[in-house]
Amino acid sequence: MRDMYVALVIAGRRTCNPENKSVVQVPARYRKVVLDELTALGLDADGNA
Numbered sequence: 001m002r003d004m005y006v007a008l009v010i011a012g013r014r015t016c017n018p019e020n021k022s023v024v025q026v027p028a029r030y031r032k033v034v035l036d037e038l039t040a041l042g043l044d045a046d047g048n049a
Helices: 002-010 028-040
Strands: none
Touching: 002 028
């Protein structure tokens, strides 16, 4: 599930940024691991470099 949500964030279909109301949030139970993976890839909570 982590990889799927990481891919969705990178594609702009989901976000881990609670301030971004224009995109659906990653479910809370996956948000930390997805955000950790995005950070490891050098991306922010919205999947941007």
